[in-house]
Amino acid sequence: MTTTTDLVSYEDALASYDPVMGLEVHVELGTKTKMFCGCSTELGAAANAQTCPVCLGLPGALPVVNAIGVESAIKIGLALNCEIAEWCRFARKNYFYPDMPKNFQTSQYDEPIAFDGYLDVQLEDGETFRVEIERAHMEEDTGKSTHVGGATGRIHGASHSLLDYNRAGIPLIEIVTKPITGAGERAPEVARAYVRELRELIRALGVSEARMEMGQMRCDVNLSLRPHGREKFGTRSETKNVNSLRSVERAARFEIQRHAAVLNDGGTIIQETRHFHEDTGSTTSGRVKEEAEDYRYFPEPDLVPVAPSREWVEKLRAELPELPLVRRSRLREEWGISGTDMQAILNAGALDSIVATIDAGADAASARKWWMGELARAANESGTALDELAITPAQVARVTELVNAGDLNDKLARQVIEGVLAGEGTPDEVVDRRGLKVVSDEGALTTAVEEAIAGNPAIADKIRGGKVAAAGALVGAVMKATRGQADAARVKELILQKLGVEG
Amino acid sequence: MPGITREEVAHLARLARLELKPEELDHFAGQLDDIIGAVARVSEVADQDVPPTSHPLPLTNVMRPDEVRPSLTPEQALSGAPAQEQQRFKVPQILGEE
Numbered sequence: 001m002t003t004t005t006d007l008v009s010y011e012d013a014l015a016s017y018d019p020v021m022g023l024e025v026h027v028e029l030g031t032k033t034k035m036f037c038g039c040s041t042e043l044g045a046a047a048n049a050q051t052c053p054v055c056l057g058l059p060g061a062l063p064v065v066n067a068i069g070v071e072s073a074i075k076i077g078l079a080l081n082c083e084i085a086e087w088c089r090f091a092r093k094n095y096f097y098p099d100m101p102k103n104f105q106t107s108q109y110d111e112p113i114a115f116d117g118y119l120d121v122q123l124e125d126g127e128t129f130r131v132e133i134e135r136a137h138m139e140e141d142t143g144k145s146t147h148v149g150g151a152t153g154r155i156h157g158a159s160h161s162l163l164d165y166n167r168a169g170i171p172l173i174e175i176v177t178k179p180i181t182g183a184g185e186r187a188p189e190v191a192r193a194y195v196r197e198l199r200e201l202i203r204a205l206g207v208s209e210a211r212m213e214m215g216q217m218r219c220d221v222n223l224s225l226r227p228h229g230r231e232k233f234g235t236r237s238e239t240k241n242v243n244s245l246r247s248v249e250r251a252a253r254f255e256i257q258r259h260a261a262v263l264n265d266g267g268t269i270i271q272e273t274r275h276f277h278e279d280t281g282s283t284t285s286g287r288v289k290e291e292a293e294d295y296r297y298f299p300e301p302d303l304v305p306v307a308p309s310r311e312w313v314e315k316l317r318a319e320l321p322e323l324p325l326v327r328r329s330r331l332r333e334e335w336g337i338s339g340t341d342m343q344a345i346l347n348a349g350a351l352d353s354i355v356a357t358i359d360a361g362a363d364a365a366s367a368r369k370w371w372m373g374e375l376a377r378a379a380n381e382s383g384t385a386l387d388e389l390a391i392t393p394a395q396v397a398r399v400t401e402l403v404n405a406g407d408l409n410d411k412l413a414r415q416v417i418e419g420v421l422a423g424e425g426t427p428d429e430v431v432d433r434r435g436l437k438v439v440s441d442e443g444a445l446t447t448a449v450e451e452a453i454a455g456n457p458a459i460a461d462k463i464r465g466g467k468v469a470a471a472g473a474l475v476g477a478v479m480k481a482t483r484g485q486a487d488a489a490r491v492k493e494l495i496l497q498k499l500g501v502e503g
Numbered sequence: 504m505p506g507i508t509r510e511e512v513a514h515l516a517r518l519a520r521l522e523l524k525p526e527e528l529d530h531f532a533g534q535l536d537d538i539i540g541a542v543a544r545v546s547e548v549a550d551q552d553v554p555p556t557s558h559p560l561p562l563t564n565v566m567r568p569d570e571v572r573p574s575l576t577p578e579q580a581l582s583g584a585p586a587q588e589q590q591r592f593k594v595p596q597i598l599g600e601e
């Protein structure tokens with residue numbers, strides 16, 4: 001990029017203008033098969049090994065919608081407090097681009113399956129903001145292009161492109177908000193909180209893993225500014241495919257600063273597609289369209305209308321799981337922790353792991369301690385997500401069980417976890433292989449205690465004289481002699497007992 | 504009845520990626536006009552209370568279970584491709600130089 005973008009400071013931008021946002025999120029459903037054909041959606045297949053006449057758009061092929069795709073769309077709609085259409089159709093969105101071999105994307109146009117809902121999202125300080133939902137509709141993903149011959153795989157300057165259609169036809173649900181107004185300076189934070197809440201919701205519904213880093217959830221950030229007090233919205237920019245929570249917030253912030261600079265200079269915002277760059281946190285102009293988009297939507301004649309019966313909708317509504325916002329406040333109460341503590345757990349992405357660890361038998365305090373302490377550090381050091389660490393919640397629960405039974409102390413437990421993370425096996429295997437049992441052999445402990453007393457006569461005298469606190473030094477000596485494998489509390493008991501002092 | 508203009512034919516041709524000669528634009532404008540005129544007569548019979556028909560059969564909710572069916576092999580999938588490379592469909596340059 002040779003041009004630099006003029007920006008005004010965030011504070012100055014907000015002093016003059018009121019941001020209005022629209023967020024469009026695409027969620028790839030976790031179905032086994034594509035939206036309109038029985039091709040597998042499994043990742044990692046060889047190029048073009050998961051295609052058929054339907055998703056290749058070969059003449060005469062007839063699509064049939066995936067029942068789980070429709071069910072997932074209804075579940076998402078219900079969880080977003082939407083109305084569910086009594087009758088709706090698919091539509092062809094016509095365009096010429098090689099990522100869709102049919103030359104159209106099967107989508108929904110003016111009859112989305114779900115509409116008019118809302119999602120309450122919680123901001124960092126616990127404040128709740130209601131984001132209104134315009135619609136959620138069913139559509140399909142496109143194929144994957146590889147651009148050859150240009151610099152670093154860019155489409156510009158490429159000599160030709162290669163297409164893999166394995167992804168073409170994978171079910172997508174597009175969720176569109178109504179214009180988000182009134183967020184003011186917190187607009188970028190609202191955008192991030194909304195996408196995060198939506199991701200939690202999608203996962204709770206079990207319709208997708210919604211991993212943004214894998215493109216299973218992608219966000220377009222539409223943003224415009226209007227002078228304070230003006231009712232009419234300004235012209236918006238559309239920043240496409242923003243693929244992390246942090247990027248959603250940064251993209252919104254950057255666009256606020258960029259728009260303000262253009263408007264302050266008396267310029268006009270061009271309605272255009274923009275690309276977000278992770279490395280610089282900035283956006284650049286995408287291709288300027290030569291002509292207005294003309295998708296010539298029309299009802300898809302090959303797919304019959306979807307008319308979800310009210311019985312089906314009500315059955316799905318009754319089966320909805322506890323939604324994330326409700327679940328979080330319940331857990332916060334059960335665990336007796338503050339809103340800040342809960343926020344830290346959410347920020348670390350540790351909630352599900354902690355719950356799973358408790359479900360596997362651990363007490364809540366220990367489960368929280370390990371995931372937010374030792375394991376969060378390990379994840380941070382290796383740059384992985386907590387739930388991608390090489391340890392399962394059941395294994396963490398087993399470690400806490402060993403600690404509570406007195407077989408491990410905290411120090412040894414940390415070594416066990418380290419061993420499991422290093423691929424040395426299950427907690428019990430690591431305990432065996434590394435010989436990490438707390439020394440519970442009273443004979444061996446007594447000998448170690450006697451040696452510590454004999455080696456530190458001055459300290460022993462102090463303790464005899466009533467200075468119980470001095471016992472810490474002897475406990476330390478015993479722990480050192482047993483290479484940390486003694487139960488410190490029991491060692492202290494033994495020392496005091498030997499020296500004839502009440503603990 | 505407004506006729507189909509030359510410009511409209513040119514726009515459609517561009518959307519459909521068809522290259523038309525100037526005389527073809529005039530020729531097709533006339534033909535499309537006739538076709539649309541013929542179809543428009545239907546609206547003279549169908550009143551406001553007749554909704555446009557998108558599907559001739561009164562069917563709804565035809566769905567398929569989420570079960571994997573065999574796909575084509577990559578060789579079969581690519582057999583009709585004018586060009587291929589690395590087991591992928593090879594397409595001409597999408598965008599020119601900036």
